[in-house]
Amino acid sequence: MVIPTFNENSAVLRSTLTDVVNSGYSAVVVDDGSTTPAQECLHGLPTHCLRHAVNLGQGAALRTGCELALSKGACVIVHFDADGQHDPALIERLIAPIIRGDADVALGSRFLNPSDRLGVPLTKRLLLRAGIFVSWIFTGVWLSDAHNGLRAMSRKAAGQIRLEENGFAHATEILDLLRRSRLPWVEVPVAIHYSEYSRGKGQSVFNAFNIVIDLMLRRLFH
Amino acid sequence: MTSIQGILIACFVVAAILGSIAFRTRLACRLLAVLLCLAAVIFILFPDLTTAIARLLGVGRGTDLVLYVALVAGIHAILLLYRRTRDLERKITGQIRAMALRDAQHKQQ
Numbered sequence: 001m002v003i004p005t006f007n008e009n010s011a012v013l014r015s016t017l018t019d020v021v022n023s024g025y026s027a028v029v030v031d032d033g034s035t036t037p038a039q040e041c042l043h044g045l046p047t048h049c050l051r052h053a054v055n056l057g058q059g060a061a062l063r064t065g066c067e068l069a070l071s072k073g074a075c076v077i078v079h080f081d082a083d084g085q086h087d088p089a090l091i092e093r094l095i096a097p098i099i100r101g102d103a104d105v106a107l108g109s110r111f112l113n114p115s116d117r118l119g120v121p122l123t124k125r126l127l128l129r130a131g132i133f134v135s136w137i138f139t140g141v142w143l144s145d146a147h148n149g150l151r152a153m154s155r156k157a158a159g160q161i162r163l164e165e166n167g168f169a170h171a172t173e174i175l176d177l178l179r180r181s182r183l184p185w186v187e188v189p190v191a192i193h194y195s196e197y198s199r200g201k202g203q204s205v206f207n208a209f210n211i212v213i214d215l216m217l218r219r220l221f222h
Numbered sequence: 223m224t225s226i227q228g229i230l231i232a233c234f235v236v237a238a239i240l241g242s243i244a245f246r247t248r249l250a251c252r253l254l255a256v257l258l259c260l261a262a263v264i265f266i267l268f269p270d271l272t273t274a275i276a277r278l279l280g281v282g283r284g285t286d287l288v289l290y291v292a293l294v295a296g297i298h299a300i301l302l303l304y305r306r307t308r309d310l311e312r313k314i315t316g317q318i319r320a321m322a323l324r325d326a327q328h329k330q331q
C-alpha cells in the first residue's frame with residue numbers, strides 16, 4: 001500500500017495508518033517534503049517511511065513509494081490517500097480482480113454505485129464529469145470516474161506504469177500508460193468519505209486548469 | 223542618427239557583451255548572440271533595409287516584419303526554456319527519489 005502525504009494533519013495521518021496496519025496490509029508512507037516529517041507521528045507503527053527532501057508532487061511520491069514496494073517484493077500495489085477519505089475495508093474488493101488474475105489494474109470509481117455517487121459533493125461531481133472527458137481526450141480511455149486516488153495494480157503493471165508527471169496530472173498519465181501497456185483493467189465501485197478535512201485538502205478547481213495545461217505540454221514534449 | 227537609434231544601439235551593444243559573457247563556454251551560442259546583435263544594429267542604422275525585406279515577403283512595413291519575427295522567436299524561446307525546466311525537474315526528481323530510497327535502506331540496516 002503506497003500512501004503519499006504532504007503536510008497532512010498528524011492525527012489524521014496516524015489514524016489512517018493505524019487502520020491500514022490493523023487491516024493487515026504493509027504500508028509505504030511517502031512524505032513528500034512536509035514541513036514536519038511525517039515520521040514523527042508514525043512512531044510505533046510498523047510502516048516503511050520514505051521522505052522526499054523537497055516537495056515534488058503526488059505523482060512523484062507515488063512512484064517513489066511504488067519502487068520501494070517493488071524492491072520489497074510486493075505482489076499487489078495499492079495507491080491510498082492519507083487524508084482518511086478511503087476505507088481500508090475497500091481494499092479487499094479492489095484487489096480481488098488482480099488476485100484472481102482477471103486484471104492487472106483496478107481503478108476505484110465513485111460513479112458505479114448510485115449510493116456512492118450521492119456521497120460526492122455536487123460541484124465535485126460536475127468537475128469530475130469534465131475530468132472524465134479530459135482524460136478521454138488525452139488517453140482515449142473512457143472511465144466512469146476521473147482522478148480517483150484509490151487504485152491497485154499487479155507487480156507486473158507497476159513495473160510498466162512508471163509515472164513521469166510529478167503533479168496531479170499523474171492520474172491521467174496512468175491511463176495513458178495503461179492503454180499503451182495493453183494490460184487488462186477493471187473499474188471497481190468504491191465509496192469515498194468526504195470529511196470537512198479531506199475536502200480542504202483536495203484539489204481545487206484551479207488545479208484542474210493546471211492539470212490540463214500539464215497534459216497538453218506533456219503531449220507537446222513527448 | 224535619431225535619439226531612438228542611439229538608445230537601441232546602446233541596448234544591443236550591452237546585450238552583445240552580456241550574451242558573449244553568458245555563453246563563454248559555448249562558441250556557437252556566443253557567435254550567434256553577437257551576430258544577432260550585429261544584425262539588429264545594422265537594421266537600426268538602415269531602417270529601409272527591413273522594409274525592403276518585408277516587401278519581398280509580402281509584408282507592408284519593416285516594423286511589422288520585425289514584430290512577427292520577434293513574436294515567433296519569443297514563443298520559441300519560452301518553449302525551449304520550458305523543455306529545459308522539465309528536463310531539470312526530471313533529473314532532480316530522480317536524485318531526490320534515489321536519496322529517499324537510500325535513506326530508507328539505511329534505516330532498515
